[in-house]
Amino acid sequence: MTIPFPSAEWAHALREAINASPAYRASAADWEAGPICFLVRMGEEKAYLWLDLHRGGCRAAELVAPAEGERAPFLIAAEYEDWKRILQGQLDPVRAIWMGKLKVRGDLSLLLRYMRAAQDLLACAARIPTRFRDES
Structure with missing residues (x-):
């Protein structure tokens, strides 16, 4: 089964994948700079995918209002x-x-220090x- 991108279901799957990744847990172990939001522009439509990333994990991943x-x-x-x-x-x-x-937009x-x-x-x-x- 495939999951449509972007969607709330895809965001949930990303959260699970992040939290199951030892590589991400190690490379982002000291990340405390707050959430990251991915903006996906689809013509006039936009999707905002919010990732609450903290110390090598993802506390929440969801589509949010603009x-x-x-x-x-x-x-x-x-x-x-x-x-x-990018995803492919x-x-x-x-x-x-x-x-x-x-x-x-942001620092x-x-x-770039967290490129890994x-x-x-x-x-x-x-x-x-x-x-x-x-x-x-």
């Missing part, structure tokens, strides 16, 4: 197609930032059996 998502200490935004390519391993997130395809220097944790988090996301909108 006002709440915009208040996150870290907001990482991209078009749906770019998120799809076809687009490196650091390269996407430098190409302007992935926009980061970029802090995020970011890679481990994306590895968790890649393990989710995902159904993308343009796939049947």
Whole structure:
């Protein structure tokens, strides 16, 4: 069974994958900088995926209202197609930032110090059996 991206069900699966990952637990063991919100732009529609990350774990993962998502200490935004390519391993997130395809609001220097944790988090996301909108 595949899980549609983005959806509340996908967010829940990501939380479970993060919390089951020894690699993420180790690489983000001292993360205390607060939640991260992923903004997925799909034409006029937007989805805000809130991740309450703390000390190597994920306390909550959910879709939130735009006002709440915009208040996150870290907001990482991209078009749906770019998120799809990132999740499928076809687009490196650091390269996407430098190409302007992935926009980061928040302390970029802090995020860059946690690049291993970011890679481990994306590895968790890649393990989710995902159904993308343009796939049947």
